[in-house]
Amino acid sequence: MSTQAVAGTATRRPRPGGASTTKKKQWRAAYLFVIPFFLVFVTMLIVPLFYSGYLSFFATRLVGGTSFAGVENYVKTFTDPLFLAGLGRTALFLVIQVPIMLGLALFFALALDSGRVRGAKVLRLLFFVPYAIPGVVATLMWGYLYGQDFGPIDQVLGFLGLGQPNLLSDSNVLGSMMNIVTWEFVGYNMIIMYSALRSIPAELFEAAEIDGASQFRVAWSIKIPAIRPAILLTVIFSIIGSFQLFNEPSLLRNIAPNAINSSYTPNFYAYNLAFVNQDVNYAAAVAFILGIVIMIVSYVVQLTTQRRERLG
Amino acid sequence: MRKRAPRTALALGVGLLTTALLLTGCTPGTSTGGTTTTGTVSQADIDKAMKTPTTLTFWTWVPDIQNEVDLFEKAYPAIKVKVENVGQGAPHYTKIRTALKAGTGAPDVAQIEYQYISSFNVTKSLADLTPYGGAKLKSDYVPWVWNQVVQNGQVLAIPQDSGPMGNLYRTDILKKAGITTPPATWDEYATDAALVKQKTGSYISDVASSQAGQWLGLLWQAGAKPFGYDGKKGVTVDVNSAKAKQVVSYWEKLIKADLVSTDPDFTDAWYQGLAKGKYAGWLTAAWGPIFLQGTAKNTSGLWAAAPLPQWDASAPASGNWGGSSDAVLATSKNKIAAYEFAKWINNDKSSTSLFASKQFLWPTANNVLTDSAFTDTKSAFYGGQQVNKTFSDISNTVDTKFEWLPYMDFAYSSFTDTIGKQIASKGDLSAGLDAWQKALVDYGTQQGFTVNK
Structure with a gap:
């Protein structure tokens, strides 16, 4: 504690001598702590990123080898119907699945926070469990549940005389995927919102309750506005996650190969371009554009909510 | 909802590739062209090589191949073979x-399916075995x-194994349909399909919508020549030829009448x-026969094997689906x-x-195919049928000229999408x-490539 005080004064009144060597030592220690992360960050993220950027300006052909292509790959991306269709699909996924998932997460968080649910601790854990299951395992599991003829969902529906819909058909598979992702991430988002709810000072809604406000009123007018930043965080995470969909299409393609094409989502498309079509250059361009699209959408969402906050 | 792993994996993969390239100081392309065709290798050279202690690396996914390798090592004690399984098919x-791009780490011998030989030949990654006596x-x-292993x-x-195509069917279900x-012939097959569906509710077979290998086998049987590659820059793509269209329109009728199913194969539902x-x-x-025994154990004794139905019964033909060869890499x-x-x-x-009796690979060598111990x-x-004999006879009817594209990975993936x-x-x-075309x-x-349509 005393060092903190010393450091505090040192910042205010920098002077040569003892205090500055302490400070130097601290700096050195700080950098030493940061270096391991920074090394990994640079070699595993920055360098590959620049290399992919570099690659995206070339074209490699099986016959003729590599040549400089300029922005050709980028121009191609914007007119590539497969890429645009994949992007559209993820956008659709975003506008339908994200509100449902976050709505559910918010509802569960509020219910647990209201203190009126028995066994709230156990429930909280149960909601969270799907997130602890690796995405790959979850998708394989759901793939089995969705199976026609042998999957439990279809068997139950068939037993009830409701027919046996093919949940992995061309028109249903996107919905089936939304269901998997929702199931997987409701708990995760709920925990973020729940922990934000716990940090609201209790006096606020105690006062409201004394004034006779109903639980819904308290939730709507006090709790939700109070955890707005947490909700915004989950929205941004969800947007990034939606555009980066990969596990689900990649694994479900094995059991529904014709419903899910090789360019189902932009991320899956980039993967197939690189490893099936062996077109690493074009894949790099697609990945970059996808990254830019994600940044733009996230930024727009953040900007609009901030403006609304200011207006409000 | 954070699924960044794949993207990072992609970046990582690209990154690792860079590092590999940087470390070896190599640019793609320089490690190829190791084939030196300096005349024939003499018997003395061979004898010398086989007596010099050597370790070979062999990449394959054939299970228990160590048994065959052991036999080889017994015959040539100086040579040690390291078997490595690095994945099946695409991986x-x-x-x-x-490994070829990196310039190091590639095996001496690798298993390669027939349809992928061209895609390694286009990068000149395979050694020409002619000078060695191939x-x-x-x-x-x-x-x-x-013909599958010879180009130009x-x-x-x-050749290691192959997959000439035939028809496996349930005798009990067909009998129920009379x-x-x-x-x-295929005409009879269509009639039978209707009978089977009507009397038993079963589909006469499943032609998987995702199984390019099976469909290409059926095109092969009909005499279609969808692909061609001259070993240099010229490829031929003719997947929508009149012959191919004849085959698919035949199936289209059966599919639309709901007489055959099109479920993806090798999935739980399909098993x-x-x-x-x-x-x-x-x-x-x-x-297939051996594979099926493992998959549908409970139906033992109810199956039988026959040649594929024919387009022209007077000239029986078949196609091939699957099979592998072992190639020597140019970098060895x-x-x-x-x-x-x-x-x-x-x-x-x-x-x-x-190979034939333990791993159940369908033989390509005449010394097994003509051996009565195998065929009988x-x-x-x-039901006690001599299935091997049936398929050996089929093997002799496979059309001898069928080529592939030097980019079959893409061809298969694009098949599924189109x-x-x-x-x-x-x-x-x-x-x-x-x-698809x-x-x-x-x-x-x-x-x-220069593409001939």
């Missing part, structure tokens, strides 16, 4: 390509299989379908020993018989072929 090829092996193998007079690999002999009699048959390759430093090894395990009777084996699963989609949705299969031509052109 295996990806790793070979990466051409002399021609008469040891079935002619159509031999160069022997690029030694059918006692397997359909000899269930075979075991429970949803499908009364399977148009499959010679490796011990090409003589590598060749002798690839040859020995796929040519010496003790090894080829073991009776199978209880097939015609496969039409098959699954009971749509217009001919339009699907046209779409366009995708293959576009890709070929973009990759710098």
